[in-house]
Amino acid sequence: MLSIEIEDFQLNDVFTCGQCFRWQAIAENKWIGIAGGEVLCVSQNGKTVYFDCSQEAFERHWRHYFDLDRHYDEIKKTLIKGSPDLAEAIAFGSGIRLLNQEPFEMLITFILSANNHIPRITELVRRLCTAYGERVPHQWESIIGPLHAFPKPEVLAEVPIETLRSLGTGYRDVYIHESAVKAASEFSSFEAIGDLPYEAAKAKLMTFSGVGPKVADCILLFSSGKHEAFPIDTWIKKTLARRYGVPENKPKQIQNFIEANFGVYKGFANQYLFYYERSLQNEHLIK
DNA sequence: AGCCAGGCCCAAC
DNA sequence: GTTGGGCATGGC
Secondary structure, three states: OEEEEOOOOOHHHHHHOOOOOOEEEEEOOEEEEEEOOEEEEEEEEOOEEEEOOOHHHHHHHHHHHOOOOOOHHHHHHHHHHHOHHHHHHHHHOOOOOOOOOOHHHHHHHHHHOOOOOHHHHHHHHHHHHHHHOOEEOOOOHHHHOOEEOOOOHHHHOOOOHHHHHHHHHHHHHHHHHHHHHHHHHOHHHHHOHHHOOHHHHHHHHOOOOOOOHHHHHHHHHHHOOOOOOOOOOHHHHHHHHHHHOOOOOOHHHHHHHHHHHHHHHHHHHHHHHHHHHHHOOOHHHOO
């Protein structure tokens, strides 16, 4: 068991702010999840975070996954300096870290997210993983049952569309199929999309079925460290309208406002705002 | 019953 | 380049 002191880090914020769907709480401040085919139990007491894994696994995998080499205090200060109104949202979600998740998992997950609810996205991802992901043995199966990795592209690509539909994906069945086929057929180039500059990466992602500007931004923000990505969804529109008076149905005005107020760290601002706005209307997020 | 949810596709302009 | 209708699913 590794115990590490970490500033600007709260498991609850990290796991419930809407960026990931494969972690579950088994006790107060104690979570189990799977990422990159590896299972982790992680818990926290104050600034001390306990990683139930080897030093090797922590350095190779989890340190980057949790974005632990970034100084979030500087990011927060810069954001507040440029836009003082953000202070409230940042205070609420002060323990958020933008995770570095797997690109293919984010591709499929956020295709599923379109016109959908977070609890249902979580359930659909779980079904896909249970059905087509490799089972990863772990020591907490008596508590939470078996865990499965996210399906590999070539496996998902072989699943018939009607089978995807029967899992509850709705009209997104075709998008998932086509995007899995495309990602599998050019997987190394797919995984390299995150190395491209933001605009080029976004354009390339939008050639995938079911991926528009919003989903592309989510993929880039949550898997590739593209912090200039600012996903615009219904919640963010609501926030910008309610708090700043930006009209919800004027895309250009929204874009202009974002560029003018949130700067190079706008992806972080997006996540603080999204988490805070949702908390105001979801009692399970209220602290 | 109708509206909403981390929107996208496609046709029409 | 922008706009609007349609769209599976399920909770409220």
